[in-house]
Amino acid sequence: MAESILQLSKLITDNSSHLVSLTASRGLTIPHLNEQYTEESENFRKDAQCAEAAAIIVAAALQLAATLSPPQQSAYAIFGGACKASSVRVAVDSHVPEILLEAGEQGLHADKIAAKTGVDGKLLARHLRSLSNHHMFREVSPNVFANTRLSGVLGTGKPVDQIVANPESKHDDTSGFVAIVEQLTRDLHNAFAYGLDSIKDPLGRSAFQIAFNEPLTFYGWMEKPENAYRLHRFGISMRGFGAMQPPDAIEKAHSWDALPQDSVVVDVGGGVGTVGIALAKAFPHLKVVVQDTLAVVEAGENICKNSFPKGLASGRLSFQGHDFFTPQPIKNASIFILKNILHNWHDTQALTILRQLRGSATPETKLIVVGTVIGYNCREHAKGVESVYKEAPEPLLPNYGGANDMGYTMDITMMTIFNAKEFTIGDMKALLEQAGWRVVRVQRSVPPHNFFDPVIAVPV
Numbered sequence: 001m002a003e004s005i006l007q008l009s010k011l012i013t014d015n016s017s018h019l020v021s022l023t024a025s026r027g028l029t030i031p032h033l034n035e036q037y038t039e040e041s042e043n044f045r046k047d048a049q050c051a052e053a054a055a056i057i058v059a060a061a062l063q064l065a066a067t068l069s070p071p072q073q074s075a076y077a078i079f080g081g082a083c084k085a086s087s088v089r090v091a092v093d094s095h096v097p098e099i100l101l102e103a104g105e106q107g108l109h110a111d112k113i114a115a116k117t118g119v120d121g122k123l124l125a126r127h128l129r130s131l132s133n134h135h136m137f138r139e140v141s142p143n144v145f146a147n148t149r150l151s152g153v154l155g156t157g158k159p160v161d162q163i164v165a166n167p168e169s170k171h172d173d174t175s176g177f178v179a180i181v182e183q184l185t186r187d188l189h190n191a192f193a194y195g196l197d198s199i200k201d202p203l204g205r206s207a208f209q210i211a212f213n214e215p216l217t218f219y220g221w222m223e224k225p226e227n228a229y230r231l232h233r234f235g236i237s238m239r240g241f242g243a244m245q246p247p248d249a250i251e252k253a254h255s256w257d258a259l260p261q262d263s264v265v266v267d268v269g270g271g272v273g274t275v276g277i278a279l280a281k282a283f284p285h286l287k288v289v290v291q292d293t294l295a296v297v298e299a300g301e302n303i304c305k306n307s308f309p310k311g312l313a314s315g316r317l318s319f320q321g322h323d324f325f326t327p328q329p330i331k332n333a334s335i336f337i338l339k340n341i342l343h344n345w346h347d348t349q350a351l352t353i354l355r356q357l358r359g360s361a362t363p364e365t366k367l368i369v370v371g372t373v374i375g376y377n378c379r380e381h382a383k384g385v386e387s388v389y390k391e392a393p394e395p396l397l398p399n400y401g402g403a404n405d406m407g408y409t410m411d412i413t414m415m416t417i418f419n420a421k422e423f424t425i426g427d428m429k430a431l432l433e434q435a436g437w438r439v440v441r442v443q444r445s446v447p448p449h450n451f452f453d454p455v456i457a458v459p460v
């Protein structure tokens, strides 16, 4: 026990020195916790060595806390998470991060914050104080609160008057992160309470379906006219997830350069073409086809007419309406991409999607599945699969523990909404094999970029 405390402390001190000297030598800055958040403040983490050192420090600090805190308190922090989510919802729906951005360093009294949106100042102060205990907001003097980096990311950056006058468009033209926060803490939070009911449900309904007494799937529910705001916000939240990934991630996911001239790359369920456009721009020798539902590809084509008209005109990029549960019409693809698709579907439906692609694959076609690969929390690898992943050093959990929690949260979220999952490499191998694909390589990324993990498979 004493030895593990010393090992963890050493990881913290060694990597802190490493991080400080790396950033100094590269002219990068580590932001202060109490600074207002800016996108540029995260620049140091774009350096892979800095990102790794930071991840090790965080993982070690959290493991040290778990080791030394009374277990009841550590457990309380986990099972009491609903209270914190409730406070976040109060803060975000009351536009507190935007109000405090305008208030600046000295902060604002909770009564004045509350007056801007008509909530109760005394109750609001208690929510903000509870969050400030985790450095989300800070109490600069009794009942006076200011932003920190953590509360800053909960704000859209828009003027408060504008949001209050037009709350329905709060998320328009934003990075999408606050749309994710609102979606999770408003709608999905109700569904999370029904996880136990779902795993016991003889009808196999998702927790979402039980909570909302809804026979439709989550997507079907969002398409109801009364959920127009939710559907709109969902689209923006997808952009938010995209923004959390490194911008050149798709370019690094495969040796695109090595593909012969005019190789056909099909992004199946490619949305409005975010990946397709990036690939066609970076690798003009490819022919990229983005497939999705008709309404989505029409929207994508319109976006592309503005952002990349040359791609459309030259035929390097095209959009095609296609239902991925039906036979794949492109029979000469070098690459099929499935990015963030399989985790939305139950295994039986995911299997259909994969089999439709297998049915149209040539012996040389490769399938690239991109999403989160959930790490086992033990040091055991999937046999027969080349895995490009740097495990965290002992005595940390191999997958960086608490420094790498988002994938696990996403997994439970997918279970809650869709009865679906984020895949471990074992799950992925098994599913792909059933559909006639063999996994040959997994390229997992070190936190925080680890929900963009390409899995390469070939036809069996």
Ligand SMILES: C[S@@+](CC[C@H](N)C(=O)[O-])C[C@H]1O[C@@H](n2cnc3c(N)ncnc32)[C@H](O)[C@@H]1O
Binding pocket: 238, 242, 268, 269, 270, 271, 272, 274, 291, 292, 293, 296, 322, 323, 324, 325, 338, 339, 340, 341, 344
């Ligand atoms: C989570 S989004 C992923 C989009 C994109 N691949 C990305 O990573 O940004 C899932 C996509 O699947 C599309 N989709 C849903 N059902 C589909 C179907 N039956 N056929 C084709 N696309 C579908 C949706 O329209 C949406 O664009």
